[in-house]
Amino acid sequence: MDFEYSDEERMVQELARRLARDKIAPRAAEIDAREEFPHDLVQLLAAHGLFGLVVPEALGGSGAGVIAFLLAVEEIARACAATATIHAGQYLGMYPILLAGSEEQQQRLLPPLARGERLAAFALTEPEAGSDVVALRTTARRDGDVYILTGAKQFITSGDVAGVLTVFVVTDPAQGNRGLSAFVVEQGTPGFRVARVEKKMGIRGSTTAALEFQECRVPVANRLGEEGQGFRIAMQVLDRARPSVAAIAVGIAQAALDHSLEYARTRKQFGQPIANFQAIQFMLADMAMEIHLARLSYLYAGHLIRSGATRYTLPAAVAKCYASEVAMRAATNAVQIFGGYGYSREYPVERLMRDAKITQIYEGTSEIQRIVIANQLLKGQA
């Protein structure tokens, strides 16, 4: 496995680290407190080309590649997990078009997304179907050169601010997973509306919307792939996207370690810095070990993607599941190290603990990742 970064990957990492430290970290606490969508930070990331890292130059991106993308996500999440969710959510929304879109669709839709002029969203989950994708109820019925979409979507990252949404629906209920199809719906399409924006425990700067489709007419030209390919497209997109959730989790865990180290060196009890106590040192060491391994696991999945592997379902699920559990443990232990101050909203670690929790839930819960991993093992694909 070659973990040498190219010059471009290293440059993107350094750029993201600098922006995160200088511009994003100072905004993180107020974005969280005000539950404010950070339009300024979206513009900042757009101005520095950070929305187009996996998009080829001919389609408005930089083609820096998946490793550059993952490294940027970790740096952004180290400063603000909400901003990292918006950033990674853009790629989640673009991947269906990148993986399944026709040349015409890619040329029409991707350049403004890659430049960050429009946001994208991935609309799969519904009120009655999250883990169980085949239970989707939103339907699309063909009528000449349009499809008529009817139904509801739930928990859609950036669903209210996105200009372009990739929406997964049932076109043939008799066909199970082969009866789902994927469509691009643009904001402003009659019949499409944002029903609600959720109030959340964490990642409060990222918006999460409930969407409604009432006789929403979508041109056939916006169908991604063929009818019946929706399930496979969704699974392929999730395989691509899960390493980026792992990178968000590693960024949160690294922030927990950064804050814990600083605090342990300066906080004095019993006449000395608490960093002198082995109970604290062991927590710091465990955090460092786990972060190291979680980072390697998302980089390994990224390496497989970069080298053109056709399936990386298992390593992507391993990275997502492991890193999200590492983030939760690291954030919980950071609160423990800070003691009473850790529980106070004056210090950043309580936000990290709230933000870490979502990484065990979105883009497939830890339980779903274990099912995916076990399925791969039992099919002999590991």
Ligand code: COS
């Ligand atoms: N890549 C390509 N094809 C895939 C695939 C993948 N990662 N995963 C499954 N497929 C294909 C299979 O090869 C199979 O094809 P055939 O019917 O031709 O054999 C088909 O899709 C069905 O696969 P499988 O039988 O494994 O599907 P299941 O219904 O058992 O899948 C799980 C169940 C739980 C794995 C799936 O529904 C899933 O991942 N759910 C979680 C979704 C999720 O993460 N939701 C969170 C919200 S999204 S932000």
